[in-house]
Amino acid sequence: MISRVVASFGLAAGLTRAGTAVLRAGAPGGRGRWERTNHAGRAVGLYSGPATAVAAAVGAGRLHPAAGMVVLAAGACGAYDDIAGAGDPRRGFRAHLGALRGGEVTSGAVKLFGISAAALAAGAFLERRPLDRLLAGVVIAGAAHAVNLLDVRPGRAAATALALAAPGLLRGGPGAEQAAVVTGAAAAALPDDLAERTMLGDTGAHALGAALGVAAVACNGRLGLLAHAVAVVGAAVYGDRVSDLARSL
Known part of the structure; x- marks a missing residue:
């Protein structure tokens, strides 16, 4: 088990x-596109955003194809926002849903x-089971958005992922292996993130x-899924406030 x-x-x-090294060396499309x-x-x-997303998707997909799919999809949606939403000052669910009610489909939506x-x-x-399936979906989506909310200062998103994944390493079984994927990707991205050489962006976060x-x-x-679902829904409800607070610290 430990070896896995x-x-x-x-x-x-x-x-x-x-992946980060390859992207930094090649900078497809020109460095301006990546900065x-x-x-x-x-x-x-x-550079570390796509590298982290692909690494986490490959690692998760080795353990369950659906896990790899959702990690890759989350990274792809984040990449779309990194590109199409660059320069858009609107952040948070309320801002993007408000724009949607007005007929504008933002990259955040x-x-x-x-x-x-x-x-x-x-x-x-x-x-x-149907209820467990729903709770799992809420937990995954909520965790994806919650980590991104913290990506407002160098190293915060990666460090948070490391801290939250650590208990899972002690659980054993597939959960420990999935937690190890998060830990490996986050630990590899953290030094350059803290040094402000690279950033995760929405793609990696x-x-x-x-x-x-x-x-x-x-x-x-x-019961654990329910507790996690309540936690991530709470983070989403207060997402704008949490993001603003994180930016001010």
Whole structure:
């Protein structure tokens, strides 16, 4: 069992580091496409976002195809927002849903509904009972959005994913292996993120969050799923406030 956990960690960490290096060296489409200005006004590359998303998806997919699918879908939706939503000051569910009521489909709305649909589909494959399937979908989607809410300062999203995945490593079974995937990808991305050389962006943060949600589903029964669902729904309800607070600290 320990060897499988170590293998999952090593695969996710190795793919994240290798993918980041390849993207940084090649910068497909030009470096301008990959650079964003962070909170301190520094130009930071988005290279670790796709690398982390692919690494987490591959690692999760080795354990269950639906897990890999939802992590990749979350990363893809985040990538769409990184590209199409660049420069859009609107953040949070209320802003994007308000725009949708006014007839404007923002990249944030596409991301919200895309990740939610993928999470519910994954829940249908990961669990057997209807209620458990619904709860699993809520946990995965909520975790994806919750981790992204914290991606407002260097290292916060990756460090949060590391901290929240740590208990899962002690559970054993598929849950520990899924937690190792999150831990490996986040640990590999964290040093460059903290040094402000790269950033996860929505691509990496949503993928890490979805992988964290998958690990929570694998580690818990119905009561645990319910507790996690309540927690992530609470984070979503107060998402705008939490994001604003995180930006101010």
